[in-house]
Amino acid sequence: MLNDHDQDLLLHCRRLGHEVTFGYCRRETFGKPCRLILDCWWEQFDVRAFLQAHLSEADMAQVERASAAGPPSKLLSLVEMIQQAKDALKHKP
Numbered sequence: 001m002l003n004d005h006d007q008d009l010l011l012h013c014r015r016l017g018h019e020v021t022f023g024y025c026r027r028e029t030f031g032k033p034c035r036l037i038l039d040c041w042w043e044q045f046d047v048r049a050f051l052q053a054h055l056s057e058a059d060m061a062q063v064e065r066a067s068a069a070g071p072p073s074k075l076l077s078l079v080e081m082i083q084q085a086k087d088a089l090k091h092k093p
């Protein structure tokens with residue numbers, strides 16, 4: 001099932017600086033996986049095979065593209081986080 005690993009814990013998220021669950025990482029970008037999910041979770045379980053089994057082809061392709069691109073600079077990451085916060089506020093009822 002899609003939520004089989006949702007309670008698995010990673011002790012240090014490189015973006016947030018604290019522990020996170022796989023469930024968070026799986027939905028981090030407005031319900032879609034964080035762009036770093038393959039890189040962060042490969043040591044815990046076969047995250048690529050898991051996502052391939054549960055995501056649409058388009059969503060999996062996005063994960064693979066993001067993974068191939070590598071981690072963004074800290075500045076870009078900060079800009080993206082600010083944009084995500086702005087977008088989240090826009091969608092708040």
Ligand code: SF4
Binds near residue numbers: 015
């Ligand atoms: S996948 Fe993203 S949200 Fe999850 S631990 Fe890695 S950087 Fe943090």
